[in-house]
Amino acid sequence: MPFSMIHHRCSPSPETHCQTCCHRSLCLPLSLGLEDLERFDTIVRRRAPLAKGEALFRQGATFTGVYVVRTGSLKQVTTEGGVDGQLTHFYLPSELVGLDGIDENAYPGTVIALQTTTVCEIPLDRLDALSERLPVLRTQLYRSMSKEMREDLRMLRLLSHKTAEQRLAIFFTRLSDRFRRHGYSPYSFRLSMTLADIGNYLGLAVETVSRVLSRFQQQGLVAVSGREIHLLAPDALIRLREEDDAC
Template sequence: MERVFIDRDRVCHNKVIADGEETRMASQVLPTHRPRLQEARCQTCSLSSLCLPLALELDDIDSFDAIIHRRPPLKKGEHLLRQDDPFTSVFAVRSGSLKQLTSEGDGEEQLTNFYLPSELVGLDGIDEQTYPGSIVALETTTVCEIPFDRLDKLSESLPELRNQLYRSMSKELRDDRRMLRLLSRKTADERLASFLVNLSNRFRRRGYSPYSFRLSMARADIGNYLGLALETVSRILSRFQQQKLVAVQGREVHILDLATLESVAEGEGCR
């Protein structure tokens, strides 16, 4: 079945017709004068309060919106960019999720980051003017591409935009340091608990439930990110379920005792 992606300010009526071997979707979209991908705007985006235009006035948002290129949706497994590509833009995730893979000299890939809606991708390419890792869609994902030279020029006249960009860079540095502490000092149980608590906080920040969410990443990806074997991730999740900390069904996670899970993440164990 073909997926139809519609921006929130358009109206779509879908009818699914199944007949034996054939399944088709008929879609009727109300008339519009602009191309579909140009319909989304920062003013109407539900993530604008979390993204770069956070502190901008209405007129300034229009100026920022004018430099953005909204790309077609990425399919699961499709690359947004590849390691060592020339740095040209940063990207804001509108929907879906992405992972970052970094390959060293031995060719082995290390998963170094996950990106959720409203988060910026590509800031780590500013220094050396190349992207240090490949960015791959974990599911159907849409992004806003922001050419960095235009963003830099616009931020000169919009101090609020420049400050928000600095805050985003600072957050990236803080997250990198947190990850280093996670890998160097925490046990396997503490790493996985920290990962789940971090996801819970990120979903809460976006207005979603911090207790029930779907993992877009496979357990093997989680293990790669945390420096754990797949079997270890599965074993710890089973133990967390036995301890009534979480309930897991496939990729659906339900946090049953967030306070205790936070204690485990901090190395205090189960109360």
């Protein structure tokens, strides 16, 4: 049961600069004034679009910088000890990719396009140099790193203490929140990830994800129309995810 990403209300062209990008209020330089934004724009590299299934970078590759998703979506898969890859992140427009590679100077996972995707590349050396002159930019980078750490800790709790129903409820409600922040509908969206991707991310078998999704439909919590998900009772999903051990 494959799904495809939401249609984009905002689709920057390859020639778009930071000053005219529709994601700039959510992106790394969101606190910069016009003059400083122009300075930031000079360090950004616009990459050629990635085709579905194409890797932005591979696990173990030398860390060179971070990326911002402009259109499309990505997933990160990490492989350790020869076992099947663990899906650890999904990335949506305006979100930063690669922050977890700073510490060991290598990317800890392979990041793959879930659909045709465009990104902006921000080389670390140039970002670091500019941050010296623009403290507000460094502060925003720290905030982004802190947010990613917080989300990783929440995922650990999710996988350790939640039922399958709660995990899927958390997945949908958090995705809803992310779509809301990006200016899309929080209640009706189309996904780029397959049920197998969702199961991998949540630590569930694909059959379990399918069974829980069917149960949600029977309970009137969600509706599935083709590849589109409709959250019919978001408050009920929030209550479900917060039962017992709040995440």
